[in-house]
Amino acid sequence: MATTYPGRESTRSVASLAPQLLSVLRIVVALLFVTHGLVKLFGFPTGAQPGMVPLFSVFGLAGVLELIGGAAVLLGVFTRPISFILSGEMAVAYFMAHAPQGAFPVLNGGELAILYCFAFLYFAAAGSGPWSLDARRRG
Structure with missing residues (x-):
């Protein structure tokens, strides 16, 4: 006889959202990443570094x-x-701009570069999820 655990059904229902949450994570990470390009190329928003x-x-x-x-x-x-x-x-950015300032990311300001590096590495492995032009193209 199989043993059931309380809350097991809700775990399955949340797990079934994993593909959509991959798309949400991709969209949020990319939207934040685009802002770094806007600052560097157009100085928008004004006052943001660099x-x-x-x-x-x-x-x-x-x-x-x-x-x-x-x-x-x-x-x-x-x-x-x-x-x-x-x-x-992002790996190059970390080692060029942050690592020379110290060994600890929390001190050298490199946490965001590391986070972006591994988030994009995850997307390279996992793909874009169902809410994407890639998914539409695949049919």
Whole structure:
């Protein structure tokens, strides 16, 4: 005789939302990521760091990747390959800009770069979820 545990049914119903929650996570992460590209390329919103940077610089390239790559991930188009590239960008950003300032991410300001790196690595593996142009394209 199988043993049932209280709350087991609700666990199954929440687990059934995993594909949709993947899409929600992708949308929120990408929307926040796009704002980093907006700051670097257009200085919007005013006063945000680092502000507008030269387009033909390392920060300019990062801004293009963040704006265009973030928008693509936001829409869920070519999510796997673009997320892989963005994950690499964030790893490079961490080791170039943050790690030299100290060993601990909480002290060197690198927590967000690490979080984005692993979130995009997850999207590269998991895909975009059902609410995406990738899913529409697959039919």
